Amino acid sequence: MGQASGREISQTKPKKVCTEDNNKEYEWADGILPLTEVPDDVLAEVLKRVPARDIVKSCVFVCKQWNNVINTQTFWKELCIKDNGYPEKLFHVLVDEDFKKLYFKRPYYTNLIKNPDARDDFDHWKIHHSGGDKWKVELPVGCNPLEEYTGTEQSKGTRCWVTSYSECSKSQTIDLIERGCSEHVLDDLRPDIHVSEWYAARFDCGIEYCIKVELLKNDRTAVKEWTFDDSQPAGREWFKAEHTFTDYDPGVRYIKYYHRGKDTQFWAGWYGAKITLSSVILEPKLNST
Incomplete structure (x- = not known):
């Protein structure tokens, strides 16, 4: 009689996966879950970790199940919260x-x-006046570091536009519908609209500065506007112009953002207002409950 080899046959224990959303557990043998048996909620958890561009360019075409999971409101809602930081409310x-x-x-x-x-020079801006020696883009010189005022290291190395000895002005118009806003949000919720930017003079020359922001209807008539003018003597300080639009009438479809500046001494070169970090942010009003 032959002897047993003494070798034991091992049995693979079922392995488990637990989803984040509902703590459900699923078991499968051999550590492999067949593709066709992956539950929708498990598949969604995996896909949420894939870059969104790959999801729409590749993953959606893998099979019917993947397409169905991806093309749901819930899937994209959860991605908005996870990647864009949108509040659940x-x-x-x-x-x-x-x-x-x-x-x-x-x-x-x-x-x-x-x-x-100014990272892309003057792209996306419409120049109205480029007086004196014209607009210029620079890493700020003759003033304090911008990050000392913004409080973030991300501002380090930020470029700015610089004006000259005669008026320099430019604007940008934002098409809110094209940018993804809905008429319901714009007309019924009427989100707070926060506008701001930073400006500065130089240690050796004063400046004149102005910002004007208009909320416009479809026919480009103004629903509301805000203008801020300032003159600063020579100095190294940065200043922040900021305003929040609230309780405006319905019908806003565009935002026109305009600024201008120049120096006060009529010096050749670029001694006028420095401008950077222009910002328009819409913040929908949410229920407190």
Whole structure:
């Protein structure tokens, strides 16, 4: 009689996965869960960790189940909360919103100004006047570091626009519908609209500075506007111009953002107002409960 080899046959214990959302547990043998048997909520948890561009360009075409999971409002709502930082309460007040569009457009809680800090020179801005030696882009010189005022290291190395000895002005108009805002939010919720930017003089020359922001209807007539003018003597300080629009009439579809500046000594070169970190942020009003 032959002897047993003494080798034991091991049995693989079932392994488990637990989803984050509802703490459900699923078991499978051999550590492998067949693709066709992956529960929808487990699949959604996995897909939420995939870059969104890959989700819409590749994952959605894998199979019918993946397509069905991806093309749900719940999936994109959870991505909006996870990646965009949108508060859960926002989704209690939205009506007939496409959450996938909301995810990619990002119309709320983020700066809607394109090229807000001269990183792309004058792209997306319309220049009205470029007097004196014209507009210029620079890393700020003749003033204190901007990060000392913003309180964030992210401002370190931020570029700015600099004006000259005659008026320099430019503007940018934001199409709110094109940027992803809904008429319901604009007309019924009427979000707070926060506008701001930083400006400075130089240690050796004073400046004149102005910012004007208009909330416009479809026909480009103004619903509300805010203007701030300032003159500063020579100095190294940065100043923040800021305002919040509230309780404006319905019908806002565009925001026109305009600023201008120059120096006070009529010196050749670029001794006028420095301007950077232009910002327009829409913050929908949420229920307190």
